[in-house]
Amino acid sequence: QPGVPPEEAGAAVAAESSTGTWTTVWTDGLTSLDRYKGRCYGIEPVPGEESQFIAYVAYPLDLFEEGSVTNMFTSIVGNVFGFKALR
Numbered sequence: 001q002p003g004v005p006p007e008e009a010g011a012a013v014a015a016e017s018s019t020g021t022w023t024t025v026w027t028d029g030l031t032s033l034d035r036y037k038g039r040c041y042g043i044e045p046v047p048g049e050e051s052q053f054i055a056y057v058a059y060p061l062d063l064f065e066e067g068s069v070t071n072m073f074t075s076i077v078g079n080v081f082g083f084k085a086l087r
Helices: 006-016 026-030 069-081
Strands: 039-045 053-058
């Protein structure tokens, strides 16, 4: 969105596609959410596009079922494409 710094947008994508949509429950005190957070580790401008950026996000493997490409794809793409804060 206009006016949102690229670093803030990248961090928002990382949160939204990992732990940002989780509901807070009493068991949150038993697990460190930092262990499961996605992290934006790089931002690059899109060549030839003004105010367009590519965010590089890393996710902990513990977020995904072992060997399930479908689980990984729907977890990341489903959340990011549904994220209304970015265009």
